[in-house]
Amino acid sequence: MDNNNNNKNINNNESNNNKDNLCDIDDKNKIDDENVLYRLSLNPNKGGLQNVDKEKINKIIYEVSKGSAFFKNAKEKEKAHFEKIKEIKKKYLFLKNQPMEYEKQQMKNIMNKMESDRDLSQYIVHVDMDAFYASVEELDNPELKNKPMAVGSKSMLSTANYEARKYGVRSAMPGYIALKLCKNLIIVPTRFERYHELSHQIRNIIANYDPDYCPASIDEVYLNITNFLNDNPNYTPSKVTEELREEIYKQTRLTASAGIAPNICSDMNKPNGQTELKNCTDEILKFLKDLPIGKVSGIGKVAEKTLNELGIKTCGELKENMVYIKELFKPSSYQFLLSASLGLGRTKIENKWKRKSISVERTFSNTSEIQKLEDKLHEISCKLANDVKKENLKGKSVTLKLKTSSFEILTRCLTISKYIYQQEDLYKVGKKVKFIYIIFF
DNA sequence: ATACATACC
DNA sequence: TACTGGTATGTAT
Numbered sequence: 001m002d003n004n005n006n007n008k009n010i011n012n013n014e015s016n017n018n019k020d021n022l023c024d025i026d027d028k029n030k031i032d033d034e035n036v037l038y039r040l041s042l043n044p045n046k047g048g049l050q051n052v053d054k055e056k057i058n059k060i061i062y063e064v065s066k067g068s069a070f071f072k073n074a075k076e077k078e079k080a081h082f083e084k085i086k087e088i089k090k091k092y093l094f095l096k097n098q099p100m101e102y103e104k105q106q107m108k109n110i111m112n113k114m115e116s117d118r119d120l121s122q123y124i125v126h127v128d129m130d131a132f133y134a135s136v137e138e139l140d141n142p143e144l145k146n147k148p149m150a151v152g153s154k155s156m157l158s159t160a161n162y163e164a165r166k167y168g169v170r171s172a173m174p175g176y177i178a179l180k181l182c183k184n185l186i187i188v189p190t191r192f193e194r195y196h197e198l199s200h201q202i203r204n205i206i207a208n209y210d211p212d213y214c215p216a217s218i219d220e221v222y223l224n225i226t227n228f229l230n231d232n233p234n235y236t237p238s239k240v241t242e243e244l245r246e247e248i249y250k251q252t253r254l255t256a257s258a259g260i261a262p263n264i265c266s267d268m269n270k271p272n273g274q275t276e277l278k279n280c281t282d283e284i285l286k287f288l289k290d291l292p293i294g295k296v297s298g299i300g301k302v303a304e305k306t307l308n309e310l311g312i313k314t315c316g317e318l319k320e321n322m323v324y325i326k327e328l329f330k331p332s333s334y335q336f337l338l339s340a341s342l343g344l345g346r347t348k349i350e351n352k353w354k355r356k357s358i359s360v361e362r363t364f365s366n367t368s369e370i371q372k373l374e375d376k377l378h379e380i381s382c383k384l385a386n387d388v389k390k391e392n393l394k395g396k397s398v399t400l401k402l403k404t405s406s407f408e409i410l411t412r413c414l415t416i417s418k419y420i421y422q423q424e425d426l427y428k429v430g431k432k433v434k435f436i437y438i439i440f441f
Numbered sequence: 442a443t444a445c446a447t448a449c450c
Numbered sequence: 451t452a453c454t455g456g457t458a459t460g461t462a463t
Binding site: 040065068069070071152153154155156157158172173174175176177330332333355356357358359360361362363365407 | 459
């Protein structure tokens with residue numbers, strides 16, 4: 001959903017006060033609140049909120065959050081990450097002083113090989129609905145259209161309409177903070193059934209262009225229009241995409257944005273409307289050169305910061321530094337970053353999704369009363385048994401997750417010898433999962 | 442196999 | 451008053 005969009009837009013422009021100077025390791029021994037705010041996507045320096053009084057908004061957000069347990073927890077995590085970064089930086093400085101001639105040549109070979117394997121034959125489109133939940137609510141209640149409105153609750157918002165965004169309200173923001181920013185904000189509760197209904201409708205339209213489309217979330221789909229283009233030679237990729245978006249609008253009165261690219265690097269960024277990246281290596285590399293790494297799907301706040309601290313801010317810089325990345329990161333991270341730096345994604349769209357887990361979680365007010373906790377366990381085991389039954393599933397590994405009042409997450413897992421699916425069994429195993437241990441230690 | 446962190450929407 | 455909920459994957463032990 002647009003969660004991601006908002007976060008990704010808050011990217012690092014010139015605002016980084018760390019100067020990514022590799023010699024200032026010791027100066028940066030302290031974690032200031034600004035770092036924590038960035039971790040929470042609330043960095044006062046970063047934008048993403050056009051035409052708004054950023055300073056005022058960020059001040060309000062900071063004032064509301066700073067003393068909270070939530071903020072403290074984030075600060076602890078930030079500290080831990082900072083220690084990790086220090087280690088990586090040390091190694092990096094060492095490597096920078098090595099000639100690395102052999103490794104550099106090797107990296108060139110690897111990249112050349114990957115470049116020659118690049119598949120430019122496919123046209124992949126990524127379709128993403130605009131402010132989906134909020135747009136659906138406006139659709140069903142047009143009175144909301146010109147008023148600041150968000151979908152969710154006082155605890156958490158899923159998405160906000162554009163009117164609300166003017167005030168700095170956005171997805172993944174607690175509703176009570178949003179209300180501080182915009183006291184007239186209307187908060188509408190979620191209606192998942194309705195969103196799913198429309199999601200279905202939209203997918204049916206998309207199926208006309210690629211019956212093997214792949215849903216990425218409730219409001220996002222990948223499709224391969226190569227066959228459609230072959231069957232309809234009078235179309236261009238952007239014409240297909242335009243028509244597809246128009247068709248969605250005609251049938252649902254909802255708008256969508258889309259990216260067109262030769263592989264799934266189209267999930268790198270999604271501005272409004274549609275953007276086409278031509279099936280041409282030079283175009284791709286040009287596009288990537290100045291693309292902030294944080295825009296890459298799969299690089300979140302933490303990885304972005306780690307790389308930024310190494311002086312790597314764009315995919316172009318990432319590509320130049322891959323020799324070092326190979327040494328500094330674990331193999332799978334290295335592989336991922338290498339592909340990202342070259343703008344290589346999957347060229348095939350697989351929609352044979354198989355679920356690997358199913359879960360239910362609920363947040364409740366602080367308590368250490370054993371009875372209340374057991375009641376909660378009962379409640380979630382009922383919901384879980386219900387969901388499991390609906391999908392005709394069974395499993396033999398049960399994980400219990402507990403969030404403390406200080407926002408620490410504890411998990412304990414128990415794998416048993418036979419598959420279970422009934423509520424009573426789920427509850428029993430849930431209780432066995434070192435439950436007492438979690439609570440008291 | 443288990444615990445925890447990160448990422449995405 | 452109040453910072454979600456669901457799924458996947460990576461990393462460390």
